[in-house]
Amino acid sequence: MNAADPALVEAVERLFGDLVGSSHDTPAFRAQFDALESDWSSVEEVGVASLLVPQHSGGFGGSWTDVQTVLRLAGFHALGLPIAETLLVRGLLARAGLEPPSGLATFAITDERQLLESSGAVARISGEVPDVPWGRAAQCVLLELSAGDALGRYLVIDRAQIATVRMGANLAGEPRDTLVLRDASVTVADGPWERLSFLGALLRAAQIGGALECILGLSVRHVGERSQFGRPLSQFQAIQQQLAILAEETAACRCAAAAAAAALDAGDGSFEIAAAKLRANLAAARGIFIAHQCHGAIGMTMEHALQRSTRHLWAWRGEFGNDRYWARWLGEQAQRSAAAGLWSMLAMRGDRGANSEEPAECHPG
C-alpha cells in the first residue's frame, strides 16, 4: 500500500493554506490574472506541479496516490489554480518520454469529428474545443480526440498555435474556455496512459473528497458555535443525524478516491476510477444540502466561506462524468461480468497471486 510522503503533505498544506485568500481568489480575478504569476511561482517552488514527472526527468517521481493526496488538499482549499491539470499533463508527457511542458498546462477531450485534420507526421487541425480548464493561461494543451469506445489519439498543442480564446467559466467561477484553432500545427503524442476521461475523473474525485472534508469541518464548527433555543445547534438530534450522514459521505468519497488511485498505481484502474467518481458525485449531492441546512441563511451568502466549497462541488460533480455517465458505464461492466459473477469484479480484481511482487508494508497509516 502506498502512503503519501508526509513531507510532501506538509509542504503542500502550507502552500495551499497560503494561497487561499490571495488576490486571485476573488470574483474580480476571473477577468484578469496578473496575480496568477506570483502564486504560480510558489507552486513551482514546492515542486507540486511536477509531482508525476519521474525523478530522472527532474520531477518529484510521485504516484497516483500522491496525486490523490495533493488534490484532496487542493479541493479542501478550493484553490483557483490549475494544479490538477498541470501536474497531470506534465506527468503524462514525461512518462511518455516527451519533454514535460513548463508553465501552466491543461487538457481537454473532444470528439474527433469536431476537428478537421490534415494528415502527416505533424498534424494540423482546425475547429473549436470547448470547456478547456484554464485554456486562457495554458502554455500547453493536451487534447484527446475520442472516437467512441476505441482508443483515442492525443495531440499536444502549444499556446502559440491557439488562434483565439473565448473565455468562460464553470458555475464556481473556474475558467473554462473555448479554444479556437485555425490550421494549428500540433504534435501527435503516443501516450501509454489511461484515457483522459478516466484520469480527469480521478482528479475531480480527489478534489471532491477534499471539498467535502472542508464543508464537514465548517458545519461541525458552525453548529458548535451557533445557539438557538438556549443551546448550541450541535445538541439537537436532528442536526446530529444530518452531520453523521455528511461525515459518512465524506469518508466514503475519500476512501473511494484513495482506493482508485491505489488501483491505478497497481495497474488498471478504470473500474475503480469510474466507481470513485460516481461515488464522489453521489456524496457531493448529499453533502452539499446537509452543509447548507446546518448553516442556515448565512451559508447562502457570498461572504461566507461555505459557498466556495459547495459551488466547486456542484461544478466538479458535473465534470468528467456525471452520475448517468459513470452509472451507465459501470452498469454495462456489471452486465459483462454476469457470467463470471458480479463478485469477480468487486473483489477478485484487487487480488494478487502468489507470484506477484512483494507488497509494500500492508498496514494502515
Add this chain to the structure above:
Amino acid sequence: MPELSFIPLQMPLRARELRAEVRAFLRQELPERALAERVRSWSAFDPEFSRKLGTRGWIGMTWPARYGGGARPALERYIVLEELLAAGAPVGAHWIADRQSGPLLLRFGTEEQKGRLLPGIVRGETFFCIGMSEPGAGSDLAALRTRAEKVEGGWRINGSKIWTTQADRAHFMIALVRTGAESADRHQGLSQLIVPLKSPGVTVRPIEDLTGARHFSEVFFEDAFVPDSMLVGGIGEGWKQVTSELAFERSGPERYLSSFCLLEAFVRAAAESDNDQIKCTLGTLTARLWTLRQMSMSVTGELAAGREPALEAAIVKDLGTELEQEIPTLLQGLLDPELLRRVDVDFVPALEYLLQVSPSFSLRGGTREILRTIIARGLAPR
C-alpha cells in the same frame, strides 16, 4: 475533528489462491444451494457446515495456535468471510462465536476459559449467543435489569433477555448483567457471565418473526446458577468489554453483503438488457458496494493493528445497512415480465424474504439513529 481517512488496504499475497480454495470448498460442500436459502446468509444455522469449516481451519483463523486457532492475518480471514457471505453460505451457527465471543474471551477471559471454550469454537462445534437487549433495555442498554447476585461458589441470575439470536440452538450465552449496586452511573456495576443455556433455571422461548422464522428468542433466568469460573474478566468490567466488542460487531462484510446474492442473481438475469434505468441502477449499486468493501477492509486493518475504530466501524455499518436495504427495494422496483422470465425460479421468494427482513438491517447491532449519534459525537471537539 478526527481524520476519517479510511486508508485503502492492499489484499495480501496469495489472496487469489486462498479465495480459489474457499470457492472450491463451497462448490463441493454446497452445490446447487437455492437462492431463497442463500439470502438467509448468516441467519442460517447449519452445525454440519460449521463443523466442516472448522475442520478446514476457517473458524478462529486469527486466534493463537495454542487455542487451536490458525494465527492467520486478519485480511486472510476477511477473504474467507466475504467469500462465504457472497455465496450465501449458512454460517449462522458459529458466526457470533467467531466474530465476537471468541475475541472477547481472548481479550478479557481467563486462561481457563480460553482453554475450555476456544478449541470448541475453532472446531465449529461450540456455539454462542449474545445476551444484551431486554424488554426495557434496547438502545438504552445500560437500563438493563437482569441481576446476578454473588452466592457461594458463583452467581445467581434473575431477569430476562430478549431478541437473542440463536439462543434456542447455541450452547452458551454471554450475558451482560448487573452485579453491582444501583448507582448514579448506570455503566458501573455491569459484568458479563458465560451462561450454559441448558442450565437449570434458564428457559428459552423462541419468537416468531414476521417471515415465520424463529431465529431469536426471549430467555428467562429464574435463580439460574453459574460458577465463578464463568465470570468474564473482572467484576464491574462489563460495560468496557461490551464497548470494545462493538467495533468488531459493526464493521465486518456482513454489514453490507446481506442482499448481495439477490443482486448477483438479478445481474445475471439483466445481462442482456438495453434498458438505461436498469444499467444505471446496477452501476450505482456497484459503485456503492465497491466503496463499502474498501471501507470495510480498511476498518479490518485498523482492528488488526490493535486499534479501536469505533467511529469508522459505525460509519461502515450505517452506510452498509442503508445499501443492503435499498437493494431489494430497488430490484422490486425494476422487475418487469421480461426479467421475471429470466430470473432464477426462486428469485421472487428470495426477494420477498429480503424485503420483509430488510427493516431489521438498520436495527440489529445498534440502530441507525444511535450509530449516527455516536458518529456525530465523534466529530465534535470535546
